[in-house]
Amino acid sequence: MAASTASRLWLPRPTASSPSPRPPPRLARFSPLRAAKLESVLSIGTHVIPHPRKVETGGEDAFFVGDDGGGVFAIADGVSGWAEKNVNPALFSRELMANSSTFLKDEEVSHDPQILLMKAHAATSSTGSATAIIAMLEKTGTLKIASVGDCGLKVIRKGQVMFSTCPQEHYFDCPYQLSSEAIGQTYKDALVCTVHLMEGDIIVSGSDGFFDNIFDQEILAVISESPGIDESAKALAELARKHSVDVRFDSPYSMEARSRGFDVPWWKKLLGAKLTGGKMDDITVIVAQVNIVVIPDDEGAIVEREKGAEKVTVAATATASAEQKG
Structure with missing residues (x-):
């Protein structure tokens, strides 16, 4: 029996088409895989050399360093004039620094020096x-400074x-x-500054015994020749100490004294002499270097950052144990 017409109708078979290429996977805007964070941190080196006549007591400078933020x-320099009143000038500076360290994480302070x-x-x-001077680095790279008096700070x-x-x-x-x-000053009289720092910046801070005895070009030379911050702090302090006991060294202090009208007696001037010496x-010297560390939020996330003119891609998985550079 012949097949019915309906049973012989031809229907075209669907042909398998080539799959369209898929775009590369992208992190969704609200993906739980978030970019790693880049934070600024300080590596800090310190060195202290007391006044030659105050070595046994440790001198009258005091300081502290911490990892908050x-x-x-911070550095405090006790005013030596109190010794004339039978008061140990070191007690005030040391207690001031101890209290600064104690209140560092106080809620009211809130990273405000x-x-x-x-x-x-x-x-x-x-x-x-x-x-006194206190300097705090925020993780964003902003350095906040508050100082009263002549402890100083420079950024290189x-x-x-x-x-x-x-x-x-x-x-x-x-x-x-x-x-x-x-009758003294208070925190309201402080010089308050904010400086935006970059990776690799060097901070040099010290008491007036340091800056009175060393010039900027000497600081730059020592920093460039030293292998690290600890070595820099020690070399800078020792150079300042060497100048401080050199009666022939024309120090920043003696130059400032002459500019303010202080000098040798007139008869010494006739002989060509002038007020010199350290x-x-x-x-006290503190040297700090700004480093950038990668803090991964989630394993596998990727972050891109600009470093100079070069674009660098950093995988968080590869830097989960990143260490602070020395």
Whole structure:
């Protein structure tokens, strides 16, 4: 029996078409895999050399360093004039720095060095006074500074000094100072600065015994020749100490004294003499370098960052154990 017409109808078979190429996978906007974070942190080196006549007591400078935020450091220089009143000038500076360290994580401070100075000063019960500087680096790379008096700080970038604090003084050799007496200065008198730092920037901070005895070009030379921050701090302190006891060295201190009208007697001037020499003092030096570390949010995330003109891709999985550069 013949097949029905319907059973012989031909229907075209669907042909398998080539699959269209798929775009490469992309992280969704709200993907749980987030980019790693880049944070600024400080590597810090320190060195202290007391006044030649105060070696046994450790001198009258004090300092502390910490890892709060991206890093923090502070220096206080006890005012030696209190010794004439039978007061140990070191007690005030040391207590001021101890209190600064204690209040570092206080909620009211909130990474503000000026507020930290306020709370540390208010809690200091020792008799005396001190100049002081506190510097805090935020993880975003912003350096916050508060200083009272003539402890100083410089930022070096690519072999040049690109920022310096300015000393505060009532008159030559009499700086602003935080004091146990009501007539002294307070945190409200502090010089407050904000500096945006980059990876590789070097911070050099110190008491006036350091900056009174060394020039900027010497600082730059020592930094460039030293293998690391610890070596830099030690070399800078030792060079300043060498200058401080050299009566023939025309130091920044002696040059400033002459510019303010202080000099040798007139009869010495007739012989061609002039006021020269370093200034013997306690010398405290802190050297810090800004480093960028990668903090992965999630394993496998990828982040891109600009480093100079070169675009660098960093895999978080490869840097989960990234260490701070020295």
